[in-house]
Amino acid sequence: MKSSHNFRKASASAVADEVLGAAVGKTADLLFSMRAAAVAAYPGFEELRDWGRSRKMEVSGDLATFVRRFSDRLEAAGGAAHFARDAREAVEIVTNIARGLGAVAAVKSKSMTAEEISLNEALPEAGVTVTETDLGEFIIQLAGEKPSHIVAPAIHKDRAQVAALFHETLGSAPGLDVGDLVRVARKALRERFLAADIGITGANFAIAETGTIAIVTNEGNGRLTSALPAVQIAIVGIDKIIPKLSDLPGFLRLLTRSATGQAVSSYVTVITGPRRQGEEEGPSELHVVLLDNGRSPLASGPFREMLHCLHCGACLNSCPVYRAVGGHAYESVYPGPMGDVLSPLLWGMDVYADLPDACTLCGRCAEVCPMRIPLPEYHRKLRVLRAGLKGEAAAWKAEAPAILTQHPLLYRTALGIMRRVLSLGRRLPDGIRTGLPGAWTVCRELPHPREGPDFRSWWEKRKSCHE
Numbered sequence: 001m002k003s004s005h006n007f008r009k010a011s012a013s014a015v016a017d018e019v020l021g022a023a024v025g026k027t028a029d030l031l032f033s034m035r036a037a038a039v040a041a042y043p044g045f046e047e048l049r050d051w052g053r054s055r056k057m058e059v060s061g062d063l064a065t066f067v068r069r070f071s072d073r074l075e076a077a078g079g080a081a082h083f084a085r086d087a088r089e090a091v092e093i094v095t096n097i098a099r100g101l102g103a104v105a106a107v108k109s110k111s112m113t114a115e116e117i118s119l120n121e122a123l124p125e126a127g128v129t130v131t132e133t134d135l136g137e138f139i140i141q142l143a144g145e146k147p148s149h150i151v152a153p154a155i156h157k158d159r160a161q162v163a164a165l166f167h168e169t170l171g172s173a174p175g176l177d178v179g180d181l182v183r184v185a186r187k188a189l190r191e192r193f194l195a196a197d198i199g200i201t202g203a204n205f206a207i208a209e210t211g212t213i214a215i216v217t218n219e220g221n222g223r224l225t226s227a228l229p230a231v232q233i234a235i236v237g238i239d240k241i242i243p244k245l246s247d248l249p250g251f252l253r254l255l256t257r258s259a260t261g262q263a264v265s266s267y268v269t270v271i272t273g274p275r276r277q278g279e280e281e282g283p284s285e286l287h288v289v290l291l292d293n294g295r296s297p298l299a300s301g302p303f304r305e306m307l308h309c310l311h312c313g314a315c316l317n318s319c320p321v322y323r324a325v326g327g328h329a330y331e332s333v334y335p336g337p338m339g340d341v342l343s344p345l346l347w348g349m350d351v352y353a354d355l356p357d358a359c360t361l362c363g364r365c366a367e368v369c370p371m372r373i374p375l376p377e378y379h380r381k382l383r384v385l386r387a388g389l390k391g392e393a394a395a396w397k398a399e400a401p402a403i404l405t406q407h408p409l410l411y412r413t414a415l416g417i418m419r420r421v422l423s424l425g426r427r428l429p430d431g432i433r434t435g436l437p438g439a440w441t442v443c444r445e446l447p448h449p450r451e452g453p454d455f456r457s458w459w460e461k462r463k464s465c466h467e
């Protein structure tokens with residue numbers, strides 16, 4: 001159970017941190033402009049977005065069937081499918097596999113789904129040392145921090161901070177440039193790849209038709225993590241399912257252009273089952289942990305399209321709030337616009353009540369989202385839902401509806417007071433009205449009080465027509 005989070009408080013120190021602001025702004029700007037150039041150079045991108053949305057609608061419209069199809073095909077290909085209802089079950093599955101193997105060392109490629117279940121915290125308790133192999137994740141692990149971006153986890157750090165960190169933790173020379181820092185990390189990581197018993201990965205896509213997983217990286221660490229250790233465990237959210245193998249190229253075009261502005265990323269690793277006889281590389285055991293953790297209920301609700309998210313990060317790079325505060329202020333594995341919506345949906349409105357407010361409703365996130373997820377609309381819906389929950393909870397707690405409906409005079413008086421308050425509020429000068437507590441009055445008019453009789457008087461006049 002997560003404790004309740006306060007975005008306003010958490011973001012106050014982030015806004016004041018100039019190094020963080022400059023580092024986040026620099027990388028977000030770069031990714032944003034690279035995306036824009038890549039999209040402009042691909043004339044069919046808008047049609048591709050529509051196609052991607054329709055393919056994902058097909059999956060989210062019948063999620064259980066697609067999950068079953070994927071797991072059947074995976075097992076037919078020799079892999080093992082495991083179902084985890086929540087984070088606790090997923091961690092238990094992974095640690096049981098590790099204990100059964102007597103594993104002591106694991107390498108891991110970047111997986112936000114593994115972050116979601118706090119796998120790195122649980123594995124040492126099962127006697128397994130984990131090494132992150134994505135450069136950004138490796139930096140974060142050395143620093144003892146959490147990722148602050150779903151694609152660029154160390155976006156909040158600049159070169160000087162990373163050089164100082166490597167000097168302190170890996171004993172490298174002080175003040176190294178980027179090229180030398182990469183060489184230091186590569187040397188440290190190669191040894192860990194060779195010593196690992198288990199490779200832990202996520203998957204960008206899980207293909208129902210064939211039971212295949214696809215991992216997209218730029219550093220090759222996903223391929224080494226899945227190819228060198230004898231056992232691979234992939235932690236895969238059930239939202240990663242796509243229908244067919246022939247859909248993969250289209251989704252890759254959408255993902256890589258939106259994430260890093262590339263026509264295709266450096267490595268796309270496509271895995272169907274464990275290593276077969278005669279093959280030279282790949283794990284002899286492949287386990288795929290299919291994580292639900294609150295996803296299934298979304299498929300039949302008003303936020304269904306959140307299941308279509310490709311985790312490309314484009315909405316983060318375009319968001320003025322994310323760019324001002326970075327990712328840690330969200331105190332969730334999923335920051336930025338997609339996290340504002342996903343975190344309350346997965347972990348509860350009581351925990352992340354203020355994240356829907358971390359949004360100016362400027363609409364830039366929806367403009368860049370490759371899956372056309374209506375993020376501003378979802379922010380608004382969550383605000384309404386939250387207001388409804390709060391107001392309704394307070395009213396029911398005070399038994400207000402019961403009291404009002406049993407006392408007509410009280411009911412009419414309460415309505416009259418409400419009308420008067422709204423009329424007075426609407427007549428206040430701008431400077432005072434916009435200073436009223438609550439964000440609504442800053443940029444919106446108070447609603448018009450409804451003129452005419454209340455329901456009781458209305459009914460008194462008309463009930464004879466219905467008798």
Ligand code: SF4
Pocket residue numbers: 258308309310311312313314315316338365368369370371372373
């Ligand atoms: S919501 Fe859209 S833009 Fe944001 S990470 Fe998901 S797919 Fe990318």
